[in-house]
Amino acid sequence: MFFEDYDDSRTRSLISGGRFSVVYRIYGDERTAKGMAADICAEQTVEFPLRFLPQGVISQEITGRVESFEMESDGQYLAAVSFADETAAGGLPQFLNVVFGNISIKRGIQVARIIPSEGIYSFLSGPRFGVSGLRESAGVFDRPLLFTALKPMGLSAVNMATLARRFAEGGVDVIKDDHGLTNQAFAPFGERVARCADAVRDVNAKFGRKAIYVPNVTAPTGQIMERAARAKEMGAGGLLVTPGLAGFDAIRALAASDIGLPIFAHPAFIGSYALGREGVACDALFGTLMRLAGADATIFPNYGGRFPLSKTECLAIARAGGEKLGPLKPIFPAPAGGIELRDVGEMAQSYGNDMLVLVGGGLFGVGTDIVSNCRRFLDEVKRIKP
Amino acid sequence: MFFEDYDDSRTRSLISGGRFSVVYRIYGDERTAKGMAADICAEQTVEFPLRFLPQGVISQEITGRVESFEMESDGQYLAAVSFADETAAGGLPQFLNVVFGNISIKRGIQVARIIPSEGIYSFLSGPRFGVSGLRESAGVFDRPLLFTALKPMGLSAVNMATLARRFAEGGVDVIKDDHGLTNQAFAPFGERVARCADAVRDVNAKFGRKAIYVPNVTAPTGQIMERAARAKEMGAGGLLVTPGLAGFDAIRALAASDIGLPIFAHPAFIGSYALGREGVACDALFGTLMRLAGADATIFPNYGGRFPLSKTECLAIARAGGEKLGPLKPIFPAPAGGIELRDVGEMAQSYGNDMLVLVGGGLFGVGTDIVSNCRRFLDEVKRIKP
Numbered sequence: 003m004f005f006e007d008y009d010d011s012r013t014r015s016l017i018s019g020g021r022f023s024v025v026y027r028i029y030g031d032e033r034t035a036k037g038m039a040a041d042i043c044a045e046q047t048v049e050f051p052l053r054f055l056p057q058g059v060i061s062q063e064i065t066g067r068v069e070s071f072e073m074e075s076d077g078q079y080l081a082a083v084s085f086a087d088e089t090a091a092g093g094l095p096q097f098l099n100v101v102f103g104n105i106s107i108k109r110g111i112q113v114a115r116i117i118p119s120e121g122i123y124s125f126l127s128g129p130r131f132g133v134s135g136l137r138e139s140a141g142v143f144d145r146p147l148l149f150t151a152l153k154p155m156g157l158s159a160v161n162m163a164t165l166a167r168r169f170a171e172g173g174v175d176v177i178k179d180d181h182g183l184t185n186q187a188f189a190p191f192g193e194r195v196a197r198c199a200d201a202v203r204d205v206n207a208k209f210g211r212k213a214i215y216v217p218n219v220t221a222p223t224g225q226i227m228e229r230a231a232r233a234k235e236m237g238a239g240g241l242l243v244t245p246g247l248a249g250f251d252a253i254r255a256l257a258a259s260d261i262g263l264p265i266f267a268h269p270a271f272i273g274s275y276a277l278g279r280e281g282v283a284c285d286a287l288f289g290t291l292m293r294l295a296g297a298d299a300t301i302f303p304n305y306g307g308r309f310p311l312s313k314t315e316c317l318a319i320a321r322a323g324g325e326k327l328g329p330l331k332p333i334f335p336a337p338a339g340g341i342e343l344r345d346v347g348e349m350a351q352s353y354g355n356d357m358l359v360l361v362g363g364g365l366f367g368v369g370t371d372i373v374s375n376c377r378r379f380l381d382e383v384k385r386i387k388p
Numbered sequence: 389m390f391f392e393d394y395d396d397s398r399t400r401s402l403i404s405g406g407r408f409s410v411v412y413r414i415y416g417d418e419r420t421a422k423g424m425a426a427d428i429c430a431e432q433t434v435e436f437p438l439r440f441l442p443q444g445v446i447s448q449e450i451t452g453r454v455e456s457f458e459m460e461s462d463g464q465y466l467a468a469v470s471f472a473d474e475t476a477a478g479g480l481p482q483f484l485n486v487v488f489g490n491i492s493i494k495r496g497i498q499v500a501r502i503i504p505s506e507g508i509y510s511f512l513s514g515p516r517f518g519v520s521g522l523r524e525s526a527g528v529f530d531r532p533l534l535f536t537a538l539k540p541m542g543l544s545a546v547n548m549a550t551l552a553r554r555f556a557e558g559g560v561d562v563i564k565d566d567h568g569l570t571n572q573a574f575a576p577f578g579e580r581v582a583r584c585a586d587a588v589r590d591v592n593a594k595f596g597r598k599a600i601y602v603p604n605v606t607a608p609t610g611q612i613m614e615r616a617a618r619a620k621e622m623g624a625g626g627l628l629v630t631p632g633l634a635g636f637d638a639i640r641a642l643a644a645s646d647i648g649l650p651i652f653a654h655p656a657f658i659g660s661y662a663l664g665r666e667g668v669a670c671d672a673l674f675g676t677l678m679r680l681a682g683a684d685a686t687i688f689p690n691y692g693g694r695f696p697l698s699k700t701e702c703l704a705i706a707r708a709g710g711e712k713l714g715p716l717k718p719i720f721p722a723p724a725g726g727i728e729l730r731d732v733g734e735m736a737q738s739y740g741n742d743m744l745v746l747v748g749g750g751l752f753g754v755g756t757d758i759v760s761n762c763r764r765f766l767d768e769v770k771r772i773k774p
Contacts (some may be wrong), residue, residue, distance in 0.1 A: 004758055005543065007550060016573040048540035049566055049748040060542035061504040064574075089541065091570045093608045095633035099656055106632070107659030107689050107725075109696050111583035131714055155475065156399050156446035157391065164393060180435055182485055184477045187402040188450075222479045227610070246492070247481035249635035255609040270485055273493030274660050274667040281660040303493050310495050363437040368548050372390055 010058035017063045020121035021084040024101050028079045029279065030111040038110060039068045039081035045104050047089055064089060069194040080114060087121030091116060094126060094251045102282060116290050130257050131264040131298040132331025133324075133356050138262055139239060140175045141212035146350055146383055148173065148376070149336060149358040150365055152198065153180035159189040163197035165372070170205035170213045171364075172376020176358060177202060178216035178242050181268040185221070192227060192236075199237035214239030216266055219256070220248045230261050230322040240264040240298075246271030250295045257296025266336065267297035277310070284315040289322025292333070298332035299358055304349070307340025313352065320353050334358050343368055343375075345384050349387040359383065403449045406473040406507035410487050414465045415496040415665065424496060425454045425467035431490050433475055450475060455709035460537035466500060473507030480512060480637045480681060487666060499668040502676050509714040516643050517650040517684040518717025519710075519742050525625060526561045527598035532736055532769055534559060534762070535722060536596055536751055538584065539566035545575040549583035551758070555751075556591035556599045557764020562601035562744060563588060564628050567654040571607070577615060578622075599623030602652055605642070606634045616647050626650040629683075632657030636681045643682025652722065663696070670701040675708025678719070679696035685720035685744055690735070693726025699738065705741040706739050720744050729754055729761075729768050736772040745769065 026042060028035040044052055055061050069082040090097040105111050114181060118126065129135075137143050138200030150169050152162045162183075169177045177198070185191040195217045202215040219229040219241050226248055230241050241263050243253050247270065257265055275281035276288070284302070292300040300323055303309030305316045320335035337352055338360035346359055361379060369375050412428060416422040429452030430438055441447050449472050456468040476483040479743065491497050515521075523529050536555050538548045548569075555563045563584070571577040581603045586602040605615040605627050612634055616627050627649050629639050633656065643651055655674060661667035661672070670688070678686040686709055689695030691702045706721035722741055724746035732745055747765060754761050 004551075004752060004756075005547060008543060008547050013574050048542065049537075049568065050540040051752060053439070054749070054752045055540060056429070056542075060540055064540070064542040088570070088572055088574070092573045093570060095606055095608060095630070096568065096570045098633055099606075099630065103568065103630070103633070103656035105659075107655060107662070107695050107697075108656050109663060151435075154436040154441060154446055154450070156434065156442075156450040157394060158398060161391060161394050163444060165390075182433065182435065182475070182482070183487065184479060184482045186474055186477045188474070190398050195584060203441065220481055220485075222481060223609075223635065223637045224613070244481070244485065244489070247484055247635070247637075249609065249633070249638070251609045251633075252635070268488035271492050274664070275489075275497060276493070277666055278660070280663055280665050309493050311493075362435070363440070366390060366437060366440045370390075 004054060005056045008056045010056065014059040017059060017086055017088060018121060020087040020119045022087060022119040022122045023069060023082050023084045023117040024113060025080055025082045025115035025117070027112040027114040028081055029073065031077065032073070032079065033051065035079040035081070036071060037084065039071055042066060042083055042105055042111070043068060046100050047085065049104065073229055087119055090122065091129040092125045094254050096318055097122065097126070098250060107380055109280065112280050113286050116286050118294065118328060123330070124215040126254065126294045128293055128330030129296050129298045129333050130262065133334055135331070136264045136298050136334060139212065140214055142175050145307050145386060146355055147175040147358045148383055149176045149178070149360040150174050150361045151178050151180045151360070152183065153362065155180065155182055155186060156188050159193040159197045162189050162194055163201040166203055166215060167201040168372045169376055170202045172373040173380035174213060176214045176216060176240065178266060179218040181220065181242060181244055181270055183218050192232065195233050195238060196236045203237050216242050218239035218242040220244045226252050227255065227259065230256055234261050234263055238263060240266055242266045242268060244270045246266040246293060250291065253295040253297055265296060266299045266301060267292045268301050284311060285318035285322040288319045290327065293327060293330055297333060299336045301336040301338050301351060301360060303339040304337035304341055306345070309339045317352060320357070324356065336360050340364070342381055346382040347386060355386070390440060391442045394442045396442065400445040403445060403472055403474055404507060406505045407470040408473060408505040408508045409455060409468050409470045409503040410499060411466055411468045411501040411503070413460065413498040413500040414467055415463060416587045417463065418459070420668065421465040421467070422457060425457055425469065427490045428452060428469055428491055428497070429454060430711045432486050433471060435490065439615055471503055476508065478511045480640050483508065484636060485527055495666060498666050499672050502672050504680065505716060509716070512640065512680045514679055514716030515682050515719050516648065519720055521717070522684050522720060525598065526600055528561050531772060532741055533561040533744045534765055534769055535562045535564070535746040536560050536571065537564050537566045537746070537748045539748065541566065541568055541595055542574050545579040545583045548575050548580055549587040552584040552601060553587035554758045556588045556761055557768035558759040560762050562602060562626065562630060564652060565604040567604055567606065567628060567630055567656055569604050578618065581619050581624060582622045590621050602626035602628050604628040607628045612638050613641065613645065616642055620647050620649055620651060624649060626652055628652045630654040630656045631681060634676065639681040639683055650684040651682060652685045652687060653678045654687050655689065666712070670697060671704035672706040675705045676713065679709055679716055680715060683719060685722045687722040687724050687746060689725040690723035690727055692731070695725045703738060706743070710742065722746050726750070732768040733772060741772070
């Protein structure tokens with residue numbers, strides 16, 4: 003009665019029939035959970051009282067559809083809900099909105115799994131490099147990659163470059179900025195990136211290696227692409243981005259741009275999604291979403307360190323980064339946070355060879371010379387059986 | 389021993405002495421909570437083992453500092469931690485990173501309150517319009533503003549414009565796109581905004597009113613500013629942005645740009661921060677952060693509707709939008725989600741006159757003619773005692 007001028011056939015002609023799905027974990031008794039699944043279908047799309055919706059294509063195709071509903075355990079259900087590709091309007095922000103926009107504010111719902119469709123892959127083509135491309139960039143093919151971070155904040159760009167040089171001399175493959183280094187006066191972006199990239203390039207030339215320097219380009223809107231382009235010019239070999247601060251779409255834009263550098267995604271500011279039983283499951287968040295956005299490596303808090311994820315959750319993240327996901331390349335898991343050199347062997351047993359081992363502060367605790375400490379790190383990694 | 393070339397006096401000369409603070413709510417016994425407060429100081433800044441930090445300014449000034457620690461209730465403590473302004477590097481993303489970057493992944497910590505400093509206000513100057521500016525724009529000075537949304541997705545731009553016209557004819561002051569409308573083929577951005585802005589302008593001309601059309605400019609990176617500029621050209625009177633999808637800094641960039649339209653912030657995708665005892669407290673998230681970013685109105689899930697926030701939480705959000713916050717203008721609370729016309733009186737008693745009452749689906753349930761329904765909405769609002 004409210005939409006008497008509505009032309010159902012026009013809207014219908016714009017629906018391809020392609021649908022992506024999200025598996026939601028819903029908490030409650032069966033009846034409540036079924037009601038919540040139905041509610042998700044409307045809340046994430048039409049957000050309109052169903053009794054007033056125009057009949058036809060809006061109810062049938064644009065409103066989400068519960069494709070399956072099953073008990074996972076007592077009081078815990080899995081509902082697969084499909085959505086028309088067109089609801090995402092060809093963009094990552096609106097795709098995320100359909101997946102978990104308004105219902106992020108409702109209790110008892112977790113995004114357990116994201117299952118894109120051909121239509122979604124047409125605009126989310128994922129990482130440009132992936133595991134094999136990044137191995138090619140770093141020139142390391144048969145073992146995990148050594149990964150570390152420049153810090154602490156407060157050092158000058160000269161100090162940071164000295165540290166980068168030592169890390170490279172010691173054999174670290176990927177040397178990133180700490181994710182809190184942006185454009186502080188102590189080590190401004192341009193000077194820091196120029197000096198650190200130079201230092202790593204020098205060591206590479208001297209030893210015939212291909213170590214990579216990865217500056218942090220997380221920045222205010224409108225400056226990310228510019229910093230990334232400058233970083234490339236100055237010799238950076240990758241880019242660090244924190245999607246919780248810059249938006250997930252910043253990763254996609256960088257991956258799709260002609261800058262063409264591997265992207266390392268940092269988990270800061272999005273932990274709240276992963277900590278509770280609600281939110282987005284760790285593997286969907288740090289694995290699937292980062293990969294869909296276009297990250298080549300996903301940094302996440304390792305089990306057993308100073309963060310609370312379990313081993314099961316961490317291995318699920320790595321699996322989500324590597325499993326079949328349409329045409330998308332597999333990406334590197336980069337477990338991090340409180341890793342000590344003695345943990346490396348056990349980690350390789352868990353994650354396998356295709357990982358970046360991010361040791362930060364732990365590189366300082368084993369001896370007074372940082373170059374020697376890095377060599378010990380390399381020894382630990384080389385001891386891993388392929 | 390690792391930083392023998394480190395020049396403490398140079399870093400010291402770059403520290404202004406200005407510090408902002410964050411009050412963290414920490415869960416645990418007193419000893420654990422104290423340890424966590426100390427841990428936050430390092431984790432959010434230097435992220436480095438304290439025993440290896442260079443002595444001097446990095447330990448003294450750059451590492452966070454616990455300014456106060458008190459019991460709030462049994463097993464629940466409040467720790468105020470201050471950070472040097474320079475750690476935020478003059479940008480909102482890095483400010484957010486210091487406030488809650490890595491520790492978002494730790495259990496037992498909630499951001500309870502954000503207390504900026506002069507140094508932070510120098511780059512986060514907040515809303516351009518605020519309550520009085522937005523009232524001026526809409527030409528409504530003595531009562532709450534009527535606010536509604538164009539939906540459901542699937543209607544054409546022509547249908548949306550018809551709906552916008554009826555809302556305006558019925559007396560609604562602010563008519564926004566549903567936050568899920570971006571650039572779907574059913575009602576592409578350019579056509580939708582042009583038609584809806586025209587419809588509202590026509591009604592304004594006819595009745596001598598100043599109703600505002602607020603299109604959604606949440607979009608992929610690099611397209612937000614462009615869509616906002618086009619929207620302004622076409623006659624939009626405000627902009628809807630979802631910072632959970634576009635990044636909080638998208639709001640700041642729009643507020644600071646010469647587009648100069650009031651900004652309405654939508655809460656989709658960030659509910660996970662607000663649902664648990666961890667994350668960011670509702671008032672800090674939907675009140676303080678939205679206002680710091682530059683929103684003129686903050687849309688949040690009202691109590692008693694289909695979302696789980698309590699009345700206490702909702703009133704705290706409104707308070708955080710209106711209380712003294714450096715030089716920042718107060719902003720409109722825009723409670724939303726399942727509001728019916730009969731709720732309006734009670735809401736005005738709770739929130740006072742300075743609010744936007746967002747009634748969406750509820751506008752359809754009271755009668756078969758949408759113009760009459762809007763007039764009933766206006767009658768309800770006009771009945772409120774100033």
